[in-house]
Amino acid sequence: MTTGDAPDSSIATEPTVEPTQTIRVTDLSQEERTNLLATCLQERGWPVELDEKDPSAIDVPDLPIEQELIFLDDVRTCMEENGLQIAEPTRQDVVGGDHALVELKSCLAGLGYEVPDPPSLDAYLDAYPSGDAGGWHPYALLEWGQLTQQEQDLIQEECPQP
Numbered sequence: 001m002t003t004g005d006a007p008d009s010s011i012a013t014e015p016t017v018e019p020t021q022t023i024r025v026t027d028l029s030q031e032e033r034t035n036l037l038a039t040c041l042q043e044r045g046w047p048v049e050l051d052e053k054d055p056s057a058i059d060v061p062d063l064p065i066e067q068e069l070i071f072l073d074d075v076r077t078c079m080e081e082n083g084l085q086i087a088e089p090t091r092q093d094v095v096g097g098d099h100a101l102v103e104l105k106s107c108l109a110g111l112g113y114e115v116p117d118p119p120s121l122d123a124y125l126d127a128y129p130s131g132d133a134g135g136w137h138p139y140a141l142l143e144w145g146q147l148t149q150q151e152q153d154l155i156q157e158e159c160p161q162p
Contacts, residue, residue: 100162
């Protein structure tokens with residue numbers, strides 16, 4: 001073709017792409033989804049790691065407050081780029097969460113820390129959709145500022161957050 005000539009409409013101008021196998025995100029296990037998210041966040045420079053005890057969780061180091069929103073934006077972006085969605089918890093998941101908090105209260109009591117009684121299961125379930133969880137979490141009710149570092153470490157070791 002010489003300069004000024006129009007392209008021949010019979011010649012394909014788009015490259016031919018062979019079809020590839022597409023993996024649907026719904027076909028992936030929770031661990032595989034978590035790995036995708038962790039890899040994406042690492043590629044964006046965040047020092048996250050897969051949790052050794054729970055392969056469906058990511059360990060995130062403490063972040064300065066000014067970086068938290070940036071991190072959350074990157075999480076959202078990574079989830080969108082990889083077709084990941086946060087699954088809504090089932091009723092069984094929410095009830096399990098309530099039971100775990102009640103067990104945490106018992107553990108703290110075993111170490112000598114008093115925590116007010118939890119709301120009823122019905123109140124917890126009613127409050128859960130608002131993200132409030134009944135306004136009750138044993139860790140939130142401890143007076144961390146009055147505890148020594150050694151006491152805080154012991155609590156976190158003996159009675160880890162669920």
